[in-house]
Amino acid sequence: MSEQKAVQAKPAEGGAPAKAATPVKKKRVESPVYKFYQVKGEKVERLRKECPRCGRGVFLGEHEDRLTCGKCGYTSFKKK
Numbered sequence: 695m696s697e698q699k700a701v702q703a704k705p706a707e708g709g710a711p712a713k714a715a716t717p718v719k720k721k722r723v724e725s726p727v728y729k730f731y732q733v734k735g736e737k738v739e740r741l742r743k744e745c746p747r748c749g750r751g752v753f754l755g756e757h758e759d760r761l762t763c764g765k766c767g768y769t770s771f772k773k774k
């Protein structure tokens with residue numbers, strides 16, 4: 695494990711300007727689907743709601759007030 699500290703770039707006096715911090719590469723974060731399941735003995739329990747349109751294996755993304763399907767765009771508003 696390597697720790698990266700945020701270093702403030704300061705131009706050296708009379709010298710070459712300090713190197714800019716390494717740009718952070720954009721990484722696509724895939725939703726960890728395994729988190730949506732919980733194995734109970736021989737049965738698998740789904741912790742998240744599944745999309746009624748796409749069916750099994752497609753989970754709805756949780757938002758503050760709604761659940762949405764990233765695949766078909768289905769949106770289900772949470773009841774208060």
Ligand SMILES: [Zn+2]
Pocket residue numbers: 745746747748749752763764765766767768
């Ligand atoms: Zn869907």
